[in-house]
Amino acid sequence: xxxxxxxxxxxxxxxxxxxxxxxxxxxxxxxxxxxxxxxxxxxxxxxxxxxxxxxxxxxxxxxxxxxxxxxxxxxxxxxxxxxxxxxxxxxxxxxxxxxxxxxxxxxxxxxxxxxxxxxxxxxxxxxxxxxxxxxxxxxxxxxxxxxxxxxxxxxxxxxxxxxxxxxxxxxxxxxxxxxxxxxxxxxxxxxxxxxxxxxxxxxxxxxxxxxxxxxxxxxxxxxxxxxxxxxx
Ligand code: IPE
Ligand code: IPE
Ligand code: MG
Numbered sequence: 001x002x003x004x005x006x007x008x009x010x011x012x013x014x015x016x017x018x019x020x021x022x023x024x025x026x027x028x029x030x031x032x033x034x035x036x037x038x039x040x041x042x043x044x045x046x047x048x049x050x051x052x053x054x055x056x057x058x059x060x061x062x063x064x065x066x067x068x069x070x071x072x073x074x075x076x077x078x079x080x081x082x083x084x085x086x087x088x089x090x091x092x093x094x095x096x097x098x099x100x101x102x103x104x105x106x107x108x109x110x111x112x113x114x115x116x117x118x119x120x121x122x123x124x125x126x127x128x129x130x131x132x133x134x135x136x137x138x139x140x141x142x143x144x145x146x147x148x149x150x151x152x153x154x155x156x157x158x159x160x161x162x163x164x165x166x167x168x169x170x171x172x173x174x175x176x177x178x179x180x181x182x183x184x185x186x187x188x189x190x191x192x193x194x195x196x197x198x199x200x201x202x203x204x205x206x207x208x209x210x211x212x213x214x215x216x217x218x219x220x221x222x223x224x225x226x227x228x229x230x231x232x
Contacts, residue, residue: 005218009175011055013197014044015189018181018205031075036207038079042090047214048128049094055129055171057101059189063137077111080134084114091118095125101167102136103144129171138191141167145192168193176221180206198224 019033026032041058048056061076083089091098098118115132145165149157163169173193179185182203186194200220204213225232 005051005222007222007224008052008218009198009221010053011057011172011174011176012048012053013057013059013174013177013190013194015059015177015179015187016040016206016209017179017183017187019207021181022205022207030072031079033205033207034072034076034079038083040206040209041083043210044214045090045094045096045128045130047211048130049096050211051214051218053128055131055174057131057133057171057174057190059133059136059187061102061134061136062188063102063135063140064188066135077108080132081108081111081114084111084118089118091122091125091130095122095127097122097125097127097129099129099131099170101131101133101141103140104134106135131168131171133189136167137188138186138194139188141190142192162192166192173197175226176200176217178202178217180204180209196226196228198226 016037019037020030021033022036023030023033044058045056047053060080065076066073090096098115100115100119104112104115115134142162144167145162146157148165149161154161168190173195174190174197177186177189177194177197178200180202182201184201190197198221200217202213202217
């Protein structure tokens with residue numbers, strides 16, 4: 001397999017979809033799919049390091065996902081907790097900075113603590129920045145950004161003002177958005193930031209995502225001609 005890629009996206013954002021279907025297909029409870037999904041996150045982080053991606057954002061829990069059963073939500077929190085607390089985490093080892101988007105306030109205290117601790121431990125790293133979107137909604141992000149500007153005394157805002165008030169203020173807009181499982185929708189992900197992202201909808205279910213699919217996605221990105229409204 002040739003590894004020659006000319007265009008490497010700076011920021012990849014991923015809507016990790018299909019965990020439930022992956023489990024159901026095997027006659028397993030949905031949370032088994034989420035569990036396997038964590039391994040896919042790990043594989044993807046390693047692939048990002050290998051291909052020199054600078055920012056990777058994972059949509060892990062949306063503002064709409066609170067509609068799911070308590071059992072499923074608790075299961076997702078437990079997986080996240082285990083992932084952040086495990087001894088052999090790949091973040092420190094590979095100088096990966098961890099960050100988050102979304103409103104963490106409703107999450108369990110110990111989970112928030114683990115996340116803050118991991119952020120603190122990795123804050124000086126810059127090989128790759130991994131963002132977890134947790135209790136994140138694109139509309140909520142925009143509303144919070146505008147309200148924060150109002151609080152600062154703004155009575156009128158520019159596009160740039162909003163950009164600098166969003167949860168993503170410190171990172172570039174995503175060049176490439178991948179949604180697995182074949183669904184072709186955005187589901188309230190980075191709405192403002194995705195204005196000019198290239199979108200890609202492979203049919204693979206998230207727990208099956210691996211370096212081969214990642215490479216296939218990068219190959220797809222090579223074909224895209226980004227014009228940003230201009231002519232090339
Ligand atoms: C995505 O997989 C993970 C989260 C939303 C947390 P789903 O759980 O949505 O899986 P499907 O879409 O039901 O297969
Ligand atoms: C989007 O997936 C949210 C995450 C991946 C966290 P969903 O499975 O929740 O989206 P819908 O309901 O199919 O639009
Ligand atoms: Mg889904």
